Amino acid sequence: MGVSLPRKDLFKLPRGVIYLDGNSLGVLPKGAAARAARVIEAEWGQQLIRAWNDAGWMDLPRVVGDRIAALIGAPEGSVATGDTLSIKVYQALAAALKMRPDRRVILSDSGNFPTDLYMAQGLIGTIDKGYELRTPAPEDAADAISEDVAVVMLTHVDYRSGRMHDMKAITEKAHAAGAVMIWDLAHSAGAVPVDMAGSNAEFAVGCTYKYLNGGPGAPAFIYARPDIIEDVAPALAGWLGHAAPFAMEPGYRPAMATERLRVGTPPILQLAVLQEALTVWDGVDMDEVRAASIALSERFVLEVSSRCPDLTLASPADPLRRGSQVSFAFKEGYAAMQALIARGVIGDFRAPDIMRFGFTPLYLDEADVIHAAEILQEVIRTEAYLDPAYQARSRVT
């Protein structure tokens, strides 16, 4: 039986803050600090090098991968963790291109998060054999899958608009055209139910510092469909993806399972904190999370639409067609978001004019979103955003 939501008691939430930015950096789970202290003082400090065996460090990437697998409908052993999402995109793309040697097109969409497109551009430049990156508008992506496409790489939930692609239908279309399918789950893991196995996609990648609350710079993950893993030629052929890392052989031999997508020495401190963060999902039913997310976001849209007519909904109005976030376009969006943050309601801004709000039912309730809408109304009504202090741009928003 699922636990009831929200589970605010499992997190340390700052007083006086309504946090609608868990889609950018999730909040702090209560156990994280104690776990970090244990890894540092007891394991690193006292066990030193022996901790790689005795404290289970060497197995941590796999153990954490299995916990993530359970959240995205993937079987045990199919998810490797480590590195950053950008690196995992590169690994998946390079492997996918090798699987379709006669094709030269990577298909994505123009709404994809920039680093996914940049990593594709970097890979294309590295191989330098005339590969092409096509980026139609998100709504045209499915129709753009043609028989010259080697790999379709899409982010499931759009970072700007929250618009959600139909994973199963697009994967089927990609496969019908003979293409390999890669899904970026950055805004999906822990946000919406994901059925990787059911989708039949070859690869998925994602990050863990958003809805999975792994902390700033938490390790990324990569899923590979178990039946294709033996065809995956690792571009980033690191020693920890080797079949026998400590045999120190001169030649690379990939490990038999998804472990071949591990690369270098794992970031133990961040992995341990992530493992601790993932315990908040014990007993949580993703369908209940989804139902709560829809209720929260629908309520927020309703409140904001009635209170702030100058803001335009920039997300699909149908909650089934978006992830766990809602965006509004507003000409003074940047400054309005700064004014809102100064009043304790934290969302974020994405160029050129998007005010973005994430919904995280583990630590957010209906009163929070209503109160957030009230404060937003006050910011807009009083034109608080005209204050020069809110107009000055900082680097990260």
Added chain:
Amino acid sequence: MGVSLPRKDLFKLPRGVIYLDGNSLGVLPKGAAARAARVIEAEWGQQLIRAWNDAGWMDLPRVVGDRIAALIGAPEGSVATGDTLSIKVYQALAAALKMRPDRRVILSDSGNFPTDLYMAQGLIGTIDKGYELRTPAPEDAADAISEDVAVVMLTHVDYRSGRMHDMKAITEKAHAAGAVMIWDLAHSAGAVPVDMAGSNAEFAVGCTYKYLNGGPGAPAFIYARPDIIEDVAPALAGWLGHAAPFAMEPGYRPAMATERLRVGTPPILQLAVLQEALTVWDGVDMDEVRAASIALSERFVLEVSSRCPDLTLASPADPLRRGSQVSFAFKEGYAAMQALIARGVIGDFRAPDIMRFGFTPLYLDEADVIHAAEILQEVIRTEAYLDPAYQARSRVT
């Protein structure tokens, strides 16, 4: 004026342990746990997403890079941090090959750490244009630099034997043949004086969990010579290497400085702990570290050679030709190392028969190495290694 060595008061050393494995995982600096707690509780927990600006997270990779630069004779702004050493090897290699488009040979040596060779193999497979990886014996590497070599990639200090390449002479030879030079400083940074600028090499890479005490899985670093950075085409074209990451442009435009070798979201927790760990080097003169390292290792060689005639020195006898470690070959090396560890003297083992001992003058003194040699003598004299408990192999040694 330099501070006097050792500086044991800056570290938390476990009681009853003589640690001769700082070349694998450095010990815990006293400030690390408090720093991690502050990042987790005050920054992540309270500031949340705002910490990217307000707590200086976004600048951390550069700030930490500058601190490392000072330890390897590199100018400010020339070192980027993040990812793992394997990833940094790939970045340097891919960039170097692009700089010599008409050549097809990567020259390394057979003693190089496996992941460097594996990453080269993975890159060669990805590009798939007939590149060749040549790995002569370490002592033949310099003579193997020919005019068809695109890039020479060597590890400065050999992980097994401690044998140190002549950085300046080999770099000159590489350049005379028209090749790009990459140095792996895994066993050099914080271990021996390094003069990156003086060497004139194009690239260097390294890790920070050995002599720099950054903790398990601490971020890696990469140096690029400032005058060539504009010719560096990033293979791993991540958003944080972009000239304007938060403009969310569809096309990749590399940042102007070494920052173009950043990739994804930085591992803030590990970077902060590393930054704290690097403070132990304040006021430390690398020439004094080197003098102390030579004194310690010479004493250890003398003691072990006279006490344990069955062990064969597997490092250069001339201390000027080795880094800050000494290895001995012994048929029962694996089990003997386990027996030694059980008695509180921690070194490590590298296949097939190498017992490896690292010297870290910041937290090691002459009494430590003499006592370690005494205990080693007792293990060998009593054949303690024949105990079946020490013969059983674990994964990491």
